[in-house]
Amino acid sequence: MNRHENALGVQEGIATFGSIARALSEAAEEAAGEGIGAERDAAVRVIVHRLARLCRVDEISYGYDAVTLADTYCTLMNECKTRASERETGTGQLPLKERRPDAAQGKLPHHPDRRR
Numbered sequence: 076m077n078r079h080e081n082a083l084g085v086q087e088g089i090a091t092f093g094s095i096a097r098a099l100s101e102a103a104e105e106a107a108g109e110g111i112g113a114e115r116d117a118a119v120r121v122i123v124h125r126l127a128r129l130c131r132v133d134e135i136s137y138g139y140d141a142v143t144l145a146d147t148y149c150t151l152m153n154e155c156k157t158r159a160s161e162r163e164t165g166t167g168q169l170p171l172k173e174r175r176p177d178a179a180q181g182k183l184p185h186h187p188d189r190r191r
C-alpha cells in the first residue's frame with residue numbers, strides 16, 4: 076500500500092466512506108511501521124480531513140439546532156449515551172428524533188463570513 080497515493084485519491088473523492096476508513100487504518104499502520112506517529116503523518120492527516128468533511132465535523136464543533144438551540148456536540152453525545160444505555164438494558168431501538176437543519180445552512184455561528 077502507498078498511503079500517500081491513497082490519500083490523494085481520497086481527497087479527489089473517488090472512494091466510499093468505508094474504503095476511506097479502511098485506508099485510514101492501513102495508512103496509520105504503515106506510518107507506524109516506518110516509525111512515524113500517525114497523528115503527524117501527512118497521508119493520515121489528509122485522509123482524516125476527508126472523513127471529517129464527510130462527517131461534517133465543523134458542525135459538531137460550532138453547530139447548533141436553530142430551533143432548539145441545542146449544541147450539536149451535546150446532542151450527538153446524548154444520543155450515543157441513550158443508545159448505549161438502551162443496548163445495555165435491552166430497551167427500545169427506535170431512532171432518536173432527527174436533528175432539524177440549521178436556519179442558515181453552511182454558516183457557522185462562530186465564523187459568519189466563512190465560506191464552504
